[in-house]
Amino acid sequence: MKSPAFVTNTAPEVKPAPKEQTEWLESVSRMEPATSVLAIPQQQKQPGKLKQPGAWSVFSSTFLTIFLAEMGDKTQLATLLMSAESQSPWVVFAGASAALIATSLLGVLLGRWLARCLSPKTLEISAATLLLFISVLLLWDVVNI
Amino acid sequence: MEWHLLGLSFITVFLAEIGDKSQLAAIALGGSSKSPLAVFLGAVTALLLASFLGVIAGGEMAAFLPARVLKAIAAIGFALIAVRLLWPQEDLPEDSE
Numbered sequence A: 001m002k003s004p005a006f007v008t009n010t011a012p013e014v015k016p017a018p019k020e021q022t023e024w025l026e027s028v029s030r031m032e033p034a035t036s037v038l039a040i041p042q043q044q045k046q047p048g049k050l051k052q053p054g055a056w057s058v059f060s061s062t063f064l065t066i067f068l069a070e071m072g073d074k075t076q077l078a079t080l081l082m083s084a085e086s087q088s089p090w091v092v093f094a095g096a097s098a099a100l101i102a103t104s105l106l107g108v109l110l111g112r113w114l115a116r117c118l119s120p121k122t123l124e125i126s127a128a129t130l131l132l133f134i135s136v137l138l139l140w141d142v143v144n145i
Numbered sequence B: 001m002e003w004h005l006l007g008l009s010f011i012t013v014f015l016a017e018i019g020d021k022s023q024l025a026a027i028a029l030g031g032s033s034k035s036p037l038a039v040f041l042g043a044v045t046a047l048l049l050a051s052f053l054g055v056i057a058g059g060e061m062a063a064f065l066p067a068r069v070l071k072a073i074a075a076i077g078f079a080l081i082a083v084r085l086l087w088p089q090e091d092l093p094e095d096s097e
Helices: A021-031 A055-070 A074-085 A089-117 A120-144 B003-017 B021-032 B036-064 B067-086
Strands: none
Touching: A055 A120, A055 B021, A055 B036, A074 A089, A074 B003, A074 B036, A074 B067, A089 A120, A089 B003, A089 B021, A089 B036, A120 B021, B021 B036, B036 B067
């Protein structure tokens, strides 16, 4: 590929014509020291990919979703009943907490495993379908109480 | 430390939670997110808070009612949960949650 005509080759060694646009910018700035154009390599933007939410927003949206799904759920009910009729409610809380941490861990690990098996598109559709299914179940609960 | 109560609570809540809505949500959100750790921590915080509220409510009930009544309520409550799990298709006439 030929260098652009206006780039005068005053350097003692002839650099081969660069293929990448960034390298071209670098070579131009080297030849004209007054140029303040920095050859910052352009981040290859993936087309059609939205900016991923930060960790805090993921945390809070997960927290809100699962907290609302859990209120009045059979798991919470079971914890309530067990702690009411046992003489040591905090032992019940300890056992319940351990079980909840274990099942959450299993859930997230299963989710990650599925993420590795499925293509990103299939994964997004499956996750959305699953969440819609959950919201239908919740609405069903609301209607039936 | 009542180990059999600890074990019983663990098993009960574990079985109640497997395949439950909140675990399905953890699977869906954890798989589709860039930060599964945030999903895990959010889920655990939510579940522990809900469980804590349940324990507080249960403790309050225990303060008001005699032990036999509490055990009877718990027995009926668990039976209703079991029936609801085993017959999901039937429309139960009254769903006392």
